[in-house]
Amino acid sequence: MxxxxxxxxxxxxxxxxxxxxxxxxxxxxxxxxxxxxxxxxxxxxxxxxxxxxxxxxxxxxxxxxxxxxxxSLPELGPCKEAMNQEIFITKRIEKLRDQVDKTRRECEDSEIRYLLHKIMHGDPSVLVGLDIEKLTKVGYKVNVFLKSIVERMAKIHSQAPPPAPCVTTGNIDMGSPVLYPTPPQ
CATH class of the missing domain: 3.40.1810.10 (Transcription factor, MADS-box)
Incomplete structure:
Protein backbone atom coordinates (compact mmCIF):
# COMPACT_ATOMS: atom_id res chain seq x y z
CA MET A 1 0.00 0.00 0.00
CA SER A 72 -11.94 -29.79 16.34
CA LEU A 73 -8.32 -28.98 17.18
CA PRO A 74 -7.61 -29.09 20.91
CA GLU A 75 -6.94 -25.81 22.64
CA LEU A 76 -3.25 -25.42 23.34
CA GLY A 77 -3.63 -23.37 26.47
CA PRO A 78 -0.55 -21.71 27.89
CA CYS A 79 2.43 -23.22 26.11
CA LYS A 80 5.80 -23.46 27.78
CA GLU A 81 7.49 -21.43 25.06
CA ALA A 82 4.68 -18.93 24.50
CA MET A 83 5.54 -15.47 25.71
CA ASN A 84 4.22 -12.05 25.14
CA GLN A 85 6.35 -8.98 24.57
CA GLU A 86 6.43 -8.01 28.25
CA ILE A 87 7.73 -11.44 29.34
CA PHE A 88 10.27 -11.44 26.50
CA ILE A 89 11.61 -7.99 27.42
CA THR A 90 11.68 -8.87 31.14
CA LYS A 91 13.71 -12.02 30.45
CA ARG A 92 16.04 -10.12 28.12
CA ILE A 93 16.62 -7.42 30.74
CA GLU A 94 17.33 -10.09 33.36
CA LYS A 95 19.84 -11.79 31.05
CA LEU A 96 21.57 -8.48 30.29
CA ARG A 97 21.77 -7.64 34.02
CA ASP A 98 23.42 -11.00 34.66
CA GLN A 99 25.94 -10.29 31.90
CA VAL A 100 26.67 -6.83 33.33
CA ASP A 101 27.16 -8.31 36.83
CA LYS A 102 29.50 -10.98 35.47
CA THR A 103 31.54 -8.41 33.54
CA ARG A 104 31.70 -6.15 36.62
CA ARG A 105 33.01 -9.05 38.75
CA GLU A 106 35.61 -9.91 36.09
CA CYS A 107 36.78 -6.27 35.96
CA GLU A 108 37.09 -6.07 39.76
CA ASP A 109 39.01 -9.35 39.79
CA SER A 110 41.39 -8.10 37.09
CA GLU A 111 41.90 -4.82 38.96
CA ILE A 112 42.72 -6.65 42.20
CA ARG A 113 45.13 -8.98 40.38
CA TYR A 114 46.83 -5.93 38.91
CA LEU A 115 47.16 -4.36 42.36
CA LEU A 116 48.62 -7.58 43.78
CA HIS A 117 51.05 -7.80 40.88
CA LYS A 118 52.29 -4.25 41.55
CA ILE A 119 52.59 -4.97 45.30
CA MET A 120 54.57 -8.17 44.69
CA HIS A 121 56.96 -6.27 42.44
CA GLY A 122 57.78 -3.79 45.19
CA ASP A 123 55.24 -0.99 44.79
CA PRO A 124 53.18 -0.92 48.01
CA SER A 125 52.14 2.68 47.27
CA VAL A 126 49.19 1.37 45.24
CA LEU A 127 47.44 0.58 48.53
CA VAL A 128 47.60 4.17 49.79
CA GLY A 129 44.50 5.62 48.08
CA LEU A 130 42.24 2.56 48.39
CA ASP A 131 39.07 2.57 50.45
CA ILE A 132 38.24 -0.13 53.00
CA GLU A 133 36.11 -2.10 50.51
CA LYS A 134 38.99 -2.41 48.01
CA LEU A 135 41.45 -3.31 50.76
CA THR A 136 39.07 -6.02 51.99
CA LYS A 137 38.82 -7.43 48.46
CA VAL A 138 42.61 -7.41 48.11
CA GLY A 139 42.92 -9.25 51.44
CA TYR A 140 40.30 -11.78 50.39
CA LYS A 141 42.12 -12.40 47.08
CA VAL A 142 45.42 -12.91 48.93
CA ASN A 143 43.70 -15.48 51.18
CA VAL A 144 42.26 -17.27 48.12
CA PHE A 145 45.69 -17.41 46.50
CA LEU A 146 47.34 -18.66 49.71
CA LYS A 147 44.71 -21.37 50.13
CA SER A 148 45.24 -22.43 46.52
CA ILE A 149 49.01 -22.62 47.02
CA VAL A 150 48.64 -24.69 50.21
CA GLU A 151 46.26 -27.09 48.42
CA ARG A 152 48.67 -27.48 45.50
CA MET A 153 51.61 -28.12 47.82
CA ALA A 154 49.62 -30.75 49.72
CA LYS A 155 48.69 -32.42 46.45
CA ILE A 156 52.30 -32.44 45.25
CA HIS A 157 53.53 -33.88 48.57
CA SER A 158 50.86 -36.57 48.57
CA GLN A 159 51.81 -37.67 45.05
CA ALA A 160 55.61 -37.71 45.57
CA PRO A 161 57.14 -41.13 46.31
CA PRO A 162 58.72 -41.48 49.72
CA PRO A 163 62.48 -40.93 49.70
CA ALA A 164 64.61 -44.11 49.59
CA PRO A 165 66.24 -44.95 52.92
CA CYS A 166 69.90 -44.17 53.12
CA VAL A 167 71.81 -47.23 54.35
CA THR A 168 75.47 -46.83 55.08
CA THR A 169 78.01 -49.48 55.75
CA GLY A 170 81.59 -49.22 56.71
CA ASN A 171 82.84 -49.71 53.16
CA ILE A 172 81.86 -47.44 50.33
CA ASP A 173 81.86 -49.13 46.98
CA MET A 174 83.00 -46.70 44.35
CA GLY A 175 83.00 -49.16 41.50
CA SER A 176 85.82 -51.02 39.82
CA PRO A 177 89.37 -49.70 40.33
CA VAL A 178 89.89 -49.88 36.60
CA LEU A 179 87.42 -47.05 36.14
CA TYR A 180 89.50 -44.78 38.36
CA PRO A 181 93.09 -44.66 37.11
CA THR A 182 95.69 -43.45 39.49
CA PRO A 183 96.86 -39.97 38.90
CA PRO A 184 100.37 -39.53 37.50
CA GLN A 185 103.04 -38.58 39.98
Missing amino acids: PRNMTLQYIPHDSTRRDRFKKRLKGLMKKADELAILCDAKTCVLVYEEGKAAPEVFPSHAEAMGILNQFK
Whole structure:
Protein backbone atom coordinates (compact mmCIF):
# COMPACT_ATOMS: atom_id res chain seq x y z
CA MET A 1 0.00 0.00 0.00
CA PRO A 2 1.46 3.39 -0.89
CA ARG A 3 2.43 5.52 2.06
CA ASN A 4 0.56 8.59 0.91
CA MET A 5 -2.74 6.69 0.58
CA THR A 6 -5.16 7.22 3.45
CA LEU A 7 -7.72 4.60 4.27
CA GLN A 8 -11.26 5.91 4.32
CA TYR A 9 -14.77 4.88 3.45
CA ILE A 10 -15.61 5.23 -0.25
CA PRO A 11 -18.84 7.22 -0.34
CA HIS A 12 -19.82 6.58 -3.99
CA ASP A 13 -21.74 3.25 -4.17
CA SER A 14 -20.71 2.06 -7.65
CA THR A 15 -17.01 2.91 -7.05
CA ARG A 16 -17.10 1.15 -3.68
CA ARG A 17 -18.66 -2.02 -5.23
CA ASP A 18 -16.11 -2.06 -8.08
CA ARG A 19 -13.17 -1.72 -5.70
CA PHE A 20 -14.68 -4.39 -3.44
CA LYS A 21 -14.95 -6.86 -6.35
CA LYS A 22 -11.33 -6.15 -7.43
CA ARG A 23 -9.94 -6.54 -3.93
CA LEU A 24 -12.04 -9.64 -3.26
CA LYS A 25 -10.68 -11.24 -6.44
CA GLY A 26 -7.11 -10.35 -5.33
CA LEU A 27 -7.74 -11.78 -1.85
CA MET A 28 -9.06 -15.05 -3.27
CA LYS A 29 -6.02 -15.29 -5.58
CA LYS A 30 -3.64 -14.72 -2.64
CA ALA A 31 -5.40 -17.41 -0.59
CA ASP A 32 -5.04 -19.85 -3.52
CA GLU A 33 -1.33 -18.98 -3.92
CA LEU A 34 -0.77 -19.44 -0.19
CA ALA A 35 -2.43 -22.86 -0.30
CA ILE A 36 -0.25 -23.95 -3.24
CA LEU A 37 3.07 -22.48 -2.05
CA CYS A 38 2.79 -23.62 1.57
CA ASP A 39 0.82 -26.82 0.99
CA ALA A 40 -1.74 -25.56 3.48
CA LYS A 41 -5.49 -25.65 3.59
CA THR A 42 -6.96 -22.17 3.22
CA CYS A 43 -10.44 -20.78 3.09
CA VAL A 44 -11.83 -17.27 2.94
CA LEU A 45 -15.24 -16.05 4.05
CA VAL A 46 -16.13 -12.48 3.13
CA TYR A 47 -19.45 -10.90 4.04
CA GLU A 48 -20.47 -8.24 1.56
CA GLU A 49 -22.48 -5.25 2.65
CA GLY A 50 -26.16 -5.85 2.11
CA LYS A 51 -25.90 -9.59 1.34
CA ALA A 52 -26.86 -12.39 3.70
CA ALA A 53 -24.61 -15.12 2.18
CA PRO A 54 -20.82 -14.68 2.29
CA GLU A 55 -18.40 -15.05 -0.61
CA VAL A 56 -16.60 -18.35 0.01
CA PHE A 57 -13.24 -19.65 -1.26
CA PRO A 58 -12.46 -22.36 -2.47
CA SER A 59 -15.98 -23.76 -2.26
CA HIS A 60 -18.68 -23.92 0.38
CA ALA A 61 -18.13 -27.66 1.10
CA GLU A 62 -14.31 -27.36 1.31
CA ALA A 63 -14.54 -24.27 3.51
CA MET A 64 -16.91 -26.07 5.89
CA GLY A 65 -14.48 -29.03 6.09
CA ILE A 66 -11.53 -26.74 6.87
CA LEU A 67 -13.48 -24.78 9.49
CA ASN A 68 -14.77 -27.96 11.16
CA GLN A 69 -11.24 -29.38 11.22
CA PHE A 70 -9.98 -26.14 12.78
CA LYS A 71 -12.73 -26.17 15.42
CA SER A 72 -11.94 -29.79 16.34
CA LEU A 73 -8.32 -28.98 17.18
CA PRO A 74 -7.61 -29.09 20.91
CA GLU A 75 -6.94 -25.81 22.64
CA LEU A 76 -3.25 -25.42 23.34
CA GLY A 77 -3.63 -23.37 26.47
CA PRO A 78 -0.55 -21.71 27.89
CA CYS A 79 2.43 -23.22 26.11
CA LYS A 80 5.80 -23.46 27.78
CA GLU A 81 7.49 -21.43 25.06
CA ALA A 82 4.68 -18.93 24.50
CA MET A 83 5.54 -15.47 25.71
CA ASN A 84 4.22 -12.05 25.14
CA GLN A 85 6.35 -8.98 24.57
CA GLU A 86 6.43 -8.01 28.25
CA ILE A 87 7.73 -11.44 29.34
CA PHE A 88 10.27 -11.44 26.50
CA ILE A 89 11.61 -7.99 27.42
CA THR A 90 11.68 -8.87 31.14
CA LYS A 91 13.71 -12.02 30.45
CA ARG A 92 16.04 -10.12 28.12
CA ILE A 93 16.62 -7.42 30.74
CA GLU A 94 17.33 -10.09 33.36
CA LYS A 95 19.84 -11.79 31.05
CA LEU A 96 21.57 -8.48 30.29
CA ARG A 97 21.77 -7.64 34.02
CA ASP A 98 23.42 -11.00 34.66
CA GLN A 99 25.94 -10.29 31.90
CA VAL A 100 26.67 -6.83 33.33
CA ASP A 101 27.16 -8.31 36.83
CA LYS A 102 29.50 -10.98 35.47
CA THR A 103 31.54 -8.41 33.54
CA ARG A 104 31.70 -6.15 36.62
CA ARG A 105 33.01 -9.05 38.75
CA GLU A 106 35.61 -9.91 36.09
CA CYS A 107 36.78 -6.27 35.96
CA GLU A 108 37.09 -6.07 39.76
CA ASP A 109 39.01 -9.35 39.79
CA SER A 110 41.39 -8.10 37.09
CA GLU A 111 41.90 -4.82 38.96
CA ILE A 112 42.72 -6.65 42.20
CA ARG A 113 45.13 -8.98 40.38
CA TYR A 114 46.83 -5.93 38.91
CA LEU A 115 47.16 -4.36 42.36
CA LEU A 116 48.62 -7.58 43.78
CA HIS A 117 51.05 -7.80 40.88
CA LYS A 118 52.29 -4.25 41.55
CA ILE A 119 52.59 -4.97 45.30
CA MET A 120 54.57 -8.17 44.69
CA HIS A 121 56.96 -6.27 42.44
CA GLY A 122 57.78 -3.79 45.19
CA ASP A 123 55.24 -0.99 44.79
CA PRO A 124 53.18 -0.92 48.01
CA SER A 125 52.14 2.68 47.27
CA VAL A 126 49.19 1.37 45.24
CA LEU A 127 47.44 0.58 48.53
CA VAL A 128 47.60 4.17 49.79
CA GLY A 129 44.50 5.62 48.08
CA LEU A 130 42.24 2.56 48.39
CA ASP A 131 39.07 2.57 50.45
CA ILE A 132 38.24 -0.13 53.00
CA GLU A 133 36.11 -2.10 50.51
CA LYS A 134 38.99 -2.41 48.01
CA LEU A 135 41.45 -3.31 50.76
CA THR A 136 39.07 -6.02 51.99
CA LYS A 137 38.82 -7.43 48.46
CA VAL A 138 42.61 -7.41 48.11
CA GLY A 139 42.92 -9.25 51.44
CA TYR A 140 40.30 -11.78 50.39
CA LYS A 141 42.12 -12.40 47.08
CA VAL A 142 45.42 -12.91 48.93
CA ASN A 143 43.70 -15.48 51.18
CA VAL A 144 42.26 -17.27 48.12
CA PHE A 145 45.69 -17.41 46.50
CA LEU A 146 47.34 -18.66 49.71
CA LYS A 147 44.71 -21.37 50.13
CA SER A 148 45.24 -22.43 46.52
CA ILE A 149 49.01 -22.62 47.02
CA VAL A 150 48.64 -24.69 50.21
CA GLU A 151 46.26 -27.09 48.42
CA ARG A 152 48.67 -27.48 45.50
CA MET A 153 51.61 -28.12 47.82
CA ALA A 154 49.62 -30.75 49.72
CA LYS A 155 48.69 -32.42 46.45
CA ILE A 156 52.30 -32.44 45.25
CA HIS A 157 53.53 -33.88 48.57
CA SER A 158 50.86 -36.57 48.57
CA GLN A 159 51.81 -37.67 45.05
CA ALA A 160 55.61 -37.71 45.57
CA PRO A 161 57.14 -41.13 46.31
CA PRO A 162 58.72 -41.48 49.72
CA PRO A 163 62.48 -40.93 49.70
CA ALA A 164 64.61 -44.11 49.59
CA PRO A 165 66.24 -44.95 52.92
CA CYS A 166 69.90 -44.17 53.12
CA VAL A 167 71.81 -47.23 54.35
CA THR A 168 75.47 -46.83 55.08
CA THR A 169 78.01 -49.48 55.75
CA GLY A 170 81.59 -49.22 56.71
CA ASN A 171 82.84 -49.71 53.16
CA ILE A 172 81.86 -47.44 50.33
CA ASP A 173 81.86 -49.13 46.98
CA MET A 174 83.00 -46.70 44.35
CA GLY A 175 83.00 -49.16 41.50
CA SER A 176 85.82 -51.02 39.82
CA PRO A 177 89.37 -49.70 40.33
CA VAL A 178 89.89 -49.88 36.60
CA LEU A 179 87.42 -47.05 36.14
CA TYR A 180 89.50 -44.78 38.36
CA PRO A 181 93.09 -44.66 37.11
CA THR A 182 95.69 -43.45 39.49
CA PRO A 183 96.86 -39.97 38.90
CA PRO A 184 100.37 -39.53 37.50
CA GLN A 185 103.04 -38.58 39.98
